[in-house]
Amino acid sequence: MPAPAATEVDRPADRTADEAADQAVARTWTIREIADEFRVTHRTVRHYEELGLITPERRGTTRIYHRRDRTRLALILRGKRLGFPLEEIRTIIDLYDRPRGKASQLEYVLGQIDERRTDLEQRRRDLEDALTELAEFERRCRTDLDRLG
Amino acid sequence: MPAPAATEVDRPADRTADEAADQAVARTWTIREIADEFRVTHRTVRHYEELGLITPERRGTTRIYHRRDRTRLALILRGKRLGFPLEEIRTIIDLYDRPRGKASQLEYVLGQIDERRTDLEQRRRDLEDALTELAEFERRCRTDLDRLG
DNA sequence: CTTGACGTTGACGTAAACGTAAAGCAATAC
DNA sequence: GTATTGCTTTACGTTTACGTCAACGTCAAG
Known part of the structure; x- marks a missing residue:
């Protein structure tokens, strides 16, 4: 991507x-x-x-x-x-301005929302992990730098 | 992507x-x-x-x-x-196992880390916003659904 | 010893997400 | 007028991230 x-x-x-x-x-x-x-x-x-x-x-x-x-x-x-990906983004956007429909429609939308959230929460975990590792890595760099100076 | x-x-x-x-x-x-x-x-x-x-x-x-x-x-x-993108991932990975070098090297690496973090934090904001909107959207869906049931 | 499962290196194909060039109207600037 | 600027469409090019053969080596099982 x-x-x-x-x-x-x-x-x-x-x-x-x-x-x-x-x-x-x-x-x-x-x-x-x-x-x-x-x-x-x-x-x-x-x-x-x-x-x-x-x-x-x-x-x-x-x-x-x-x-x-x-x-x-x-x-x-x-x-x-x-x-x-753009195609996926389209389905999301379409969700946003779907006219208030029948119950079955709403159930479907709620399902989509749940998928989306699961997806986003996975990404959030990845993101937090990456930031944590980055901080740890920076710490090591700084101690190395201190040792030199 | x-x-x-x-x-x-x-x-x-x-x-x-x-x-x-x-x-x-x-x-x-x-x-x-x-x-x-x-x-x-x-x-x-x-x-x-x-x-x-x-x-x-x-x-x-x-x-x-x-x-x-x-x-x-x-x-x-x-x-x-x-x-x-994979090319960018490569530069990140390369950072991770760069051998402990001189001070100038470490300064460079620290700069890279900072760029990376800025990037990730922007993504985190986007992510939180998206999750918030999703929750709000779900709430509206549920109230609509209640009104029907 | 050949058959099959897995390994290898090309080489070409493809889908997504645009870039870019060609060529044409339409209004404003001189 | 015409020249420039900005919008339009059509159409082919490009990059990324692989998929998909084709053709071959190799080792254990039957």
Whole structure:
């Protein structure tokens, strides 16, 4: 998996100007704008659309992005940082805005949620282990360094 | 990134027989054995060797795997579950068994450790956020379900 | 001694996640 | 006007992480 650097920013830097406008007119964005803000290329954004992860409005041939699309993009990028493949991310996102259905539907969704959580908790264990080992390793490095200085 | 399922097992199931043998004669393993135990194919194991992540002993043309190789394989698989690309995993593993060098070397290693930790901590934040949202989402599902039942 | 189970080295195939180049509209800038 | 800028689609290229033969060596069992 092509994993992204964790230094990525998934929120735009300058929100001050945006926020005022958001309240006033329900701002929209062009593909270049959200691509830049989320530190990805427009090609990447379109790729996510091809996979059905985002579905921006179309004004003629031009794509118009709403707040909803930004939320989704943030979810996608976080999923990527967590190492999930895009297809899996899609099923997760689809869960999020599935309309409140019948009981059987909800049961299904709850099952999916449980799978997801099991998965995430495994990752958390891996992560804690890695951090613990890293700390231990750093400690050894420092004592070695002290011995030299 | 092609990320693996978190249901993977990265430790052999039957350790009882192994442990006794380990103490006695420093057991070794064949490629098929560790592949089976770690739930990967032998092709995968060889792929990791091609990338320099594992370097098993060679008896003639046959590969002999020691405990050291098993440790590395476990590290690799955990790295994969965390979403790291193999090349990056290699640099991490290389850090782990770098011989205790000079001060400048150690400084470098400490720098690397710090990068790695920053990265992991970002992932941890993402993970906690995801789990929190998942819990909240589950709660909403359950209340919807109660309303129906 | 040949059959089969496992080992080996290539070499080519593939799926995911984009990159990149080509070529075309459409509006604004000069 | 035309030139630039920005959006669009189509389409082929690339990297990662293996899968999948093919073709061969080797050792124990029948």
